[in-house]
Amino acid sequence: MPTLPNESHTSQQNRWPDWKWQLRHRIKDASSLQPYFQPTPEEEQAISNASFPFAITPYYASLIDASDPRDPLRRAIIPSIAEQYLGSMAQADPCEEDAHEVVPRLVHRYPDRALLLPTSECPVYCRYCTRSRWVGSTAPPINEDSLLNATQYLREHSEIRDVLISGGDPLLLSDQRISHILSSLSRIPSIDIIRIGTKTATALPMRFTDNLVSILRNFQPLWLQLHFCHPQELTAEVIAACKKLADAGVPLTAQVVLLRGVNNDTSILQLLFRRLIQLRVRPYYLYQCDPVPNAMHFRTSVQSGLTIMKQLQGRTTGFAIPTYVIDAPNGGGKIPLQSSYITSISDSEVVLRNYEDLPYIYPNTNID
Ligand SMILES: *Cc1c(COP(=O)(O)O)cnc(C)c1O
Ligand code: SF4
Numbered sequence: 001m002p003t004l005p006n007e008s009h010t011s012q013q014n015r016w017p018d019w020k021w022q023l024r025h026r027i028k029d030a031s032s033l034q035p036y037f038q039p040t041p042e043e044e045q046a047i048s049n050a051s052f053p054f055a056i057t058p059y060y061a062s063l064i065d066a067s068d069p070r071d072p073l074r075r076a077i078i079p080s081i082a083e084q085y086l087g088s089m090a091q092a093d094p095c096e097e098d099a100h101e102v103v104p105r106l107v108h109r110y111p112d113r114a115l116l117l118p119t120s121e122c123p124v125y126c127r128y129c130t131r132s133r134w135v136g137s138t139a140p141p142i143n144e145d146s147l148l149n150a151t152q153y154l155r156e157h158s159e160i161r162d163v164l165i166s167g168g169d170p171l172l173l174s175d176q177r178i179s180h181i182l183s184s185l186s187r188i189p190s191i192d193i194i195r196i197g198t199k200t201a202t203a204l205p206m207r208f209t210d211n212l213v214s215i216l217r218n219f220q221p222l223w224l225q226l227h228f229c230h231p232q233e234l235t236a237e238v239i240a241a242c243k244k245l246a247d248a249g250v251p252l253t254a255q256v257v258l259l260r261g262v263n264n265d266t267s268i269l270q271l272l273f274r275r276l277i278q279l280r281v282r283p284y285y286l287y288q289c290d291p292v293p294n295a296m297h298f299r300t301s302v303q304s305g306l307t308i309m310k311q312l313q314g315r316t317t318g319f320a321i322p323t324y325v326i327d328a329p330n331g332g333g334k335i336p337l338q339s340s341y342i343t344s345i346s347d348s349e350v351v352l353r354n355y356e357d358l359p360y361i362y363p364n365t366n367i368d
Pocket of ligand 1: 107108109110113114115164334
């Protein structure tokens with residue numbers, strides 16, 4: 001923990017574990033990064049020109065290795081000069097969420113699931129954010145009218161049985177507000193489960209106070225989807241937060257975006273997923289990076305993603321392997337990708353290749 005200007009070391013030591021202090025002291029300009037690392041002139045320029053806001057909690061900034069200009073967390077959160085390229089194939093709303101926004105702040109794209117976006121604010125702004133058109137904007141947190149409209153829609157559409165609360169980061173709202181939103185949703189009889197997508201476990205792990213954890217426990221079945229990038233994020237604070245949640249019986253899953261120069265490497269992902277299952281966090285999705293404006297430099301080819309998936313398969317615990325997905329353009333939804341293990345298939349036999357690429361013949365049946 002570096003000593004920040006205008007703060008005595010002791011007062012900072014006391015406040016560092018306070019999530020509200022971390023949020024209030026988010027770094028939003030290049031000069032405030034100095035206690036953590038020296039930004040390059042290109043980074044300074046990229047920060048002042050950034051069209052998508054820049055912010056990072058002091059906690060997350062302290063995880064960046066000052067001696068490594070290629071530090072993966074630095075690449076993911078600190079604007080780089082590559083951001084000046086919009087990218088001709090980029091789409092501001094790559095998954096067509098806006099077109100599926102049925103009432104303000106509620107996206108209904110699948111038959112049985114809906115996505116609620118109560119806030120546009122995040123603890124850090126990931127440079128590759130798929131919702132950068134809206135996240136980090138001045139849009140205020142959801143108000144009571146919008147929440148009522150959203151819950152009314154959910155009541156009228158009883159086919160929706162699963163609501164994912166995302167954003168922005170819903171856990172930046174106050175405990176009281178979170179509790180209110182969860183209780184409004186849990187009173188709808190057709191809703192079986194609620195999920196919250198959050199970056200706080202990674203970028204603001206002190207958010208999981210005893211009070212918040214007891215709120216989350218009260219609204220079971222409530223699943224958390226935690227956003228991770230790299231094993232370097234798994235600090236003592238993150239380990240403690242996951243333990244607290246798992247001990248409280250909150251089911252934990254992880255979502256990771258495949259990012260060039262950050263985590264597009266089998267051994268990095270394998271280590272991340274192995275560490276996550278030790279923390280009782282089940283890797284859920286590995287997302288192909290969407291073609292978002294100013295973030296095209298993060299994208300990898302789909303072939304290289306498939307290669308990584310093939311290298312993971314058979315070499316680590318089955319449930320330490322997430323599903324690799326593309327969130328399809330034009331609102332097509334998430335499409336799972338896997339390199340084919342089937343060489344040929346007929347009524348009598350299936351020819352398969354295993355993780356070592358060895359062929360196996362399996363008897364098929366032609367009776368159904
Ligand atoms: C991802 C997503 C969901 C949840 O999808 P799962 O595959 O069940 O995790 C729901 N609605 C929208 C709009 C989404 O993008
Ligand atoms: S935490 Fe999620 S919503 Fe927020 S900036 Fe990162 S990717 Fe976007």
